Amino acid sequence: IFQGRFSSSTITDTTALMTMTVLPPDGATEVGTNTTLRVRLSEPINPLTVTPTSVTLLDAQAQMLPGTVAFQTFPEELRFTPQSPLPASSTLTFMVAGVEDLAGNAVIPGSTQFTTASGPDFTGPQASRSNPFSGATNVPVNARTIMIRRLDRCVPGPCRWIPVAG
Numbered sequence: 498i499f500q501g502r503f504s505s506s507t508i509t510d511t512t513a514l515m516t517m518t519v520l521p522p523d524g525a526t527e528v529g530t531n532t533t534l535r536v537r538l539s540e541p542i543n544p545l546t547v548t549p550t551s552v553t554l555l556d557a558q559a560q561m562l563p564g565t566v567a568f569q570t571f572p573e574e575l576r577f578t579p580q581s582p583l584p585a586s587s588t589l590t591f592m593v594a595g596v597e598d599l600a601g602n603a604v605i606p607g608s609t610q611f612t613t614a615s616g617p618d619f620t621g622p623q624a625s626r627s628n629p630f631s632g633a634t635n636v637p638v639n640a641r642t643i644m645i646r647r648l649d650r651c652v653p654g655p656c657r658w659i660p661v662a663g
Contacts (some may be wrong), residue, residue, distance in 0.1 A: 509600070510580075510594070510598070510600035510602065511600075511602065512539075512540075512602060513602050513603065513604070513605050514538050514539055514540055514542075514597065514598045514602050514603060514604040514605070515538065515539040515597065515604070515605055516536060516537075516538055516539075516593060516604065516605070516607055517537045517538060517539055517573075518535070518536070518537040518538075519534075519535070519536050519537075519591065519609050520534060520535040521534070521609075521611045522609065522611070523609035523611070524609075524610065524611065524613040525612070526611070526612045526614075527612070527613075527614040527618075528583075528612065528613050528614060528618070529583075529609050529613070529614055529617045530582040530583040530584070530585055530613050530614065530615075530616055530617050530618075531582055531583075531617035531618060531619075531620025532579075532613075532618065533576055533577065533578050533579075534554065534576070534577040534578075534579075534582060534591050535574065535575065535576050535577070536552070536574070536575050536577075536591075536593055537571070537573055537574045537575075538575075538593075538598070538604060539573065539597065539598075539599060540573055540599070540602075540609060541571075541572035541573050541596040541599055542568070542572060542573055542575065542596055542597070542598060542599075543596075543597045543598060543599050543601070544568065546595060546596050546597040547566055547568075547575065548595065549566075550595065551593065551595035551596045552566045552575060552577055552592070552593050552596070553591075554579065554589060554590070554591050554592075555589065555590040555591075555592065556584060556587060556589060557587055557588050557589070558608060559590075562579055562580075562583070563579070563580040563581075563585075564577050564578050564579040564580050564590070565577070565578050565580070565581070569657060575593075575596075577591070582617065583613045584613060585613055585614070585616060586612070586613060586614070586615050586617045587612065587613050588610055588611070588612050589610065589611060589612075589613065590608050590609070590610050591608060591609050591610075591611070592606070592607070592608040593606065593607060593608075594606035594607075603633045604613045610612055624641075
């Protein structure tokens with residue numbers, strides 16, 4: 498037998514869903530044609546609101562590039578996997594609109610643009626700096642370790658979105 502208790506309140510969630518991170522970031526260049534795009538929103542997403550038109554990738558002629566959308570590890574993160582390699586040396590636009598959180602608040606529509614490289618990218622995330630530096634000696638066992646990754650691979654924090662008019 499399952500028993501549970503809960504209480505409700507008169508407080509309603511009316512906060513618009515916001516985009517926190519997009520990969521590749523707005524203005525990125527030399528993005529591999531094998532890239533999978535990711536977007537992280539401010540709250541868990543209602544999966545019923547994720548449709549083929551709510552997360553789109555457009556080429557320079559504003560034609561939709563086919564792909565599939567899946568949820569990431571976190572319920573506020575989506576992954577767009579193109580059906581085929583992205584067009585080489587092209588400017589593409591990644592758009593999110595119409596996605597809602599669990600309370601029914603829609604995402605603030607937005608888009609980012611990036612330019613693809615001439616081919617695929619097989620380079621993984623790389624540390625650009627670290628502390629302690631590689632080869633350091635006599636490092637205390639309780640030393641604080643800091644690693645900075647390339648921004649085109651992992652971007653924590655907010656991103657720049659261009660609002661969609663209308």
